[in-house]
Amino acid sequence: MGATMHSLPIFILLCHNEKVNFIVLCCFSFFLFNPLLSLERTFAGPIYQVKKILNAQLVPPKSTYTIVLVGDSMTDYLGSGVELKKYLKNYYPNKQINILNFSVGSTNILTLPDRLQNLTNYNARISEPILNTDFDLILIESFGHNPLSEYSLEKGLKKHNEVMDQARQMIKQRQPWARVVLLATIEPHAERYAEGVANLTTEERKKWAQERITYIKNHIDYAKLHKLPVIDARGGGNIDYINTNDFIHPSVTGIDFISREIADFIFKNRILPL
Numbered sequence: 001m002g003a004t005m006h007s008l009p010i011f012i013l014l015c016h017n018e019k020v021n022f023i024v025l026c027c028f029s030f031f032l033f034n035p036l037l038s039l040e041r042t043f044a045g046p047i048y049q050v051k052k053i054l055n056a057q058l059v060p061p062k063s064t065y066t067i068v069l070v071g072d073s074m075t076d077y078l079g080s081g082v083e084l085k086k087y088l089k090n091y092y093p094n095k096q097i098n099i100l101n102f103s104v105g106s107t108n109i110l111t112l113p114d115r116l117q118n119l120t121n122y123n124a125r126i127s128e129p130i131l132n133t134d135f136d137l138i139l140i141e142s143f144g145h146n147p148l149s150e151y152s153l154e155k156g157l158k159k160h161n162e163v164m165d166q167a168r169q170m171i172k173q174r175q176p177w178a179r180v181v182l183l184a185t186i187e188p189h190a191e192r193y194a195e196g197v198a199n200l201t202t203e204e205r206k207k208w209a210q211e212r213i214t215y216i217k218n219h220i221d222y223a224k225l226h227k228l229p230v231i232d233a234r235g236g237g238n239i240d241y242i243n244t245n246d247f248i249h250p251s252v253t254g255i256d257f258i259s260r261e262i263a264d265f266i267f268k269n270r271i272l273p274l
Contacts, residue, residue, distance in 0.1 A: 008198040012174050059179055060135045061273040064096040070115065070131060071141025073105030074185040077250050078259065087263030102130050107164045108146040129175040137271060138171060139166065139231070139262065140164070141183045144216035145248065153211065157218045164222055179271055181229040182223040185258055186241050186250045188212050231270060233261040 025165060059065070067084075069075050072257065081099030088097050101113060104122040105143055114120060116130045131139070131226065143263030148156035171180055188209035194200065223230035235241040249256060 005179060007270050014263065018106045030254075031074050059177060059272055062136075063094075064098065065092075065137070066098045066133070066135040066270050067134060068098060068135040068138040069099065069101045069103055069141070069183075070112065070138065071103040071183065071185070072107050072143045073103070074145055075103035075141040075183070075251060076101065077255055078103070081259070083256050083259035084262055091263060091267035092272065095272075095274075097272075099153075100133060100135065101129055103141065106146060107143070108148060109160050110144040110148070112140070112143075112163055113170060116167060120204045128168055131170065135175065135178055137179045137181060137266070139181050139228050140167065140187060142216045142219035144184070144212050144219060145188070146213045147211050149211065153214065157215065160215065160218060161222055168226075180228060180229055181265075181271060182219055184216050184220050184230065184232050184234050185260070186254050187216050187237070188233040189237065189239055189247060192239070192242075192247045194246065194248055196244070197248070229265070230270065231265045232261055233258045 067081075069081070072171060078101060081101060084099055104111075104115075104120075104125060104127070107122060109124075111120075112199075115127065120127050120129075120131055128162060143160075148159055149161060150156075168180060171178060188194075190206050190209040191202070193205050193209040193212075195205070197207075198208075220230050220232060222228075235254065235257060241250055241257050243249045243251045243254070
C-alpha cells in the first residue's frame with residue numbers, strides 16, 4: 001500500500017491533463033478506501049472464510065434445545081438425563097434443554113436405521129421414529145457392549161461402519177441442521193466383565209471384554225476418520241464407574257461421570273450456542 005501511495009503523486013506530476021489526473025485519483029481512492037477491498041488485503045482469504053462459516057454444520061441459537069440419546073443399555077442407564085441436565089444448566093443457565101433417551105438395552109448397531117425411521121417395539125417398549133422428533137443434537141453411542149458376534153471381528157466392524165454411514169445419511173436428509181456427535185461410554189473391565197451375570201472362565205471373560213473394547217474403539221476411530229465430534233467417556237478402566245451388581249453397566253458414579261463428560265464436551269466445543 002505504501003508503494004502505491006508514493007507512486008501516485010509521481011504519476012500525477014507526469015500527467016498534464018487534468019481530466020486524466022482526476023480519473024486516476026478517483027480510481028486510486030476507490031481501491032484505497034473501499035472497505036471490502038481493504039478487508040481482502042488485510043485478512044488472508046476472506047471469501048474462503050465466509051464460505052467456511054456458511055458451510056459449517058451449526059445449530060442456530062435458540063432458547064430451547066433438544067438432545068437425543070440413542071444406544072444400548074449403557075446409555076439407557078442415563079434415564080431421562082437428570083444428571084446431564086444438571087451439568088448442562090451450569091453452562092447454559094438461560095436455556096431450556098430437553099433430553100430424549102431412545103436407548104434400549106440388548107440392542108446392537110444394526111437396529112439403528114430402523115429406530116431412526118420406524119415405530120419400534122423392543123421388550124414391550126414402544127418408541128416413535130427418532131427422526132420424527134425435532135432435535136438439535138443426536139448422540140449416537142457405540143453399542144459396543146452388544147457386538148456383532150455372529151460375524152467375524154473384521155466383518156462385524158465393517159458392518160458397524162456401514163450402518164453408521166447409512167444412519168448419518170438418513171439424519172442429514174431429515175434433520176440437516178442437527179449435529180451428530182458420537183459417544184463412547186464406560187468400557188469393560190477385562191478381568192471382571194459380566195461377573196455378576198455370566199459364569200465364565202477368566203479367559204472367556206477377557207475375550208468378551210476385549211471384543212467389546214474393540215467395538216468401542218472402532219466407534220471412536222470412525223468418528224476421527226470422518227471428522228465427527230466424539231465424546232470419550234470410557235473412564236480409563238476406573239472400576240468405580242462400573243456397577244458391581246453385574247460389572248457391565250455404569251454405577252451411580254459412572255452415570256455422573258458420563259453425564260459430566262457429555263456436558264463438558266458440548267460446552268467446550270460449542271456444539272450448542274450459548
